[in-house]
Amino acid sequence: MPPLDLPLGLGTSGLDDPAECTETVAAALAAGYRHVDTAQMYDNEAAVGEGIDRVCSDPDLDVDRDDVVVATKVHPDNLSPEDVRETARESLERLGLDRIDLLYVHWPIRTYDAEATLPVFDELRENGLADHVGVSNFTPDLLREAREILDAPIAAHQVECHPRFQQSELRGLAAEFDHRLVGYSPLAKGAVLDDEELVEIGERNGVSPALVALAWALDRDVSPIPKSSGDHVIENLRAAEVDLPESDLAAIDALGPGERLIDPDDAAWNR
Numbered sequence: 001m002p003p004l005d006l007p008l009g010l011g012t013s014g015l016d017d018p019a020e021c022t023e024t025v026a027a028a029l030a031a032g033y034r035h036v037d038t039a040q041m042y043d044n045e046a047a048v049g050e051g052i053d054r055v056c057s058d059p060d061l062d063v064d065r066d067d068v069v070v071a072t073k074v075h076p077d078n079l080s081p082e083d084v085r086e087t088a089r090e091s092l093e094r095l096g097l098d099r100i101d102l103l104y105v106h107w108p109i110r111t112y113d114a115e116a117t118l119p120v121f122d123e124l125r126e127n128g129l130a131d132h133v134g135v136s137n138f139t140p141d142l143l144r145e146a147r148e149i150l151d152a153p154i155a156a157h158q159v160e161c162h163p164r165f166q167q168s169e170l171r172g173l174a175a176e177f178d179h180r181l182v183g184y185s186p187l188a189k190g191a192v193l194d195d196e197e198l199v200e201i202g203e204r205n206g207v208s209p210a211l212v213a214l215a216w217a218l219d220r221d222v223s224p225i226p227k228s229s230g231d232h233v234i235e236n237l238r239a240a241e242v243d244l245p246e247s248d249l250a251a252i253d254a255l256g257p258g259e260r261l262i263d264p265d266d267a268a269w270n271r
Contacts, residue, residue, distance in 0.1 A: 004155040009035030011225035018047040025051025039073035049095035073106035084120040103130035158182040164258030186224035214239030
């Protein structure tokens with residue numbers, strides 16, 4: 001299996017209305033997205049699948065399912081071996097797919113047990129139900145442990161990442177271990193829109209601060225997955241065309257760090 005290409009993707013966390021979710025996914029794929037991220041926890045896999053099917057089955061749009069990376073994540077309550085097997089298949093049924101391109105451990109908490117959980121992800125990959133295995137919200141130590149247990153290479157590690165929470169250590173490990181770092185909340189839940197430094201950089205380059213944040217991520221080898229709807233879906237895709245000068249990228253690198261925005265009490269880093 002070749003390494004997984006993960007361009008800027010569409011995040012679907014919070015797209016709770018089924019009709020809106022389906023429309024957003026369909027519009028994103030029609031506009032050029034080729035990476036869609038969902039999760040059992042989001043309770044929208046069926047709507048995501050409808051959007052994918054709508055576009056990939058339309059001959060006028062010429063979008064090949066094989067060109068779309070579809071990712072989902074196993075709920076932390078479902079990480080015992082039998083639950084992984086059962087709920088992964090249920091996810092495929094909801095998505096209307098016979099395989100998932102990228103299957104993540106969503107959070108290494110609750111029913112997660114590395115020695116018991118991870119071999120089932122290998123099993124699903126060997127049985128053709130998942131092309132690639134990923135992890136999400138892992139600490140560096142848990143990431144190293146997972147690499148030792150899994151037979152499959154880790155294709156991606158998904159974590160919160162944006163200009164005020166840059167994840168330099170995990171970005172370095174992604175480069176060292178040759179997997180993609182996928183950044184959720186790349187717009188810091190909208191906070192980048194009012195970030196004075198990012199606004200100034202955007203004004204110098206004639207783009208929005210949202211595009212500044214996404215372009216920085218792409219330049220720093222992070223695959224951002226902004227959640228968006230309406231016109232923002234197409235606007236965010238333009239980040240791939242934004243070429244920020246190195247001086248501005250360095251200025252973003254030097255920004256004062258903020259705090260985590262997604263920080264549940266039982267997260268691995270809080271233990």
